[in-house]
Amino acid sequence: MATVYLPSSLRRYVxxxxxxxxPGETVSAVLTNLAATAQGLHCHLFAADKLRSFVFVSKNGQDIRLLNxxxxxxxxGDQIRILSSIAGG
Known part of the structure; x- marks a missing residue:
């Protein structure tokens, strides 16, 4: 199993x-399994089954966009970190 680190803005779901x-063999599987156990979290991570553009995910400190x-x-034992940007004005 991977350890997923959540930002404070998403902790209310867990x-x-x-x-x-x-559990999961890919980042996608880990995030999907996480969202399946945390009602309401899926829409904060995914849009049309793609990771939302403002959600940053890293595996062991590396941006997954630079991996696969x-x-x-x-x-x-891998560490998956989720960071969601906050916007406002």
Missing amino acids: DQRSTIAV GLETPVES
Whole structure:
């Protein structure tokens, strides 16, 4: 299982936890499994089954966009960090 680190803005969907262990063989599978267990989270991460443009995801400190995107392989012990940008004016 990978450890997913969540920003404070998404913790309300996982009982205020900052980290959660989630199974999956790819980043896509990990995020999909996370969203399946946290009602309401899917729409904050995905739009039409694609990662929203303002959601940044890294695996072990590397931007997944520089790896294989959502198809980046995940192994047990990997760290997946989700950062969502905040906009306003």
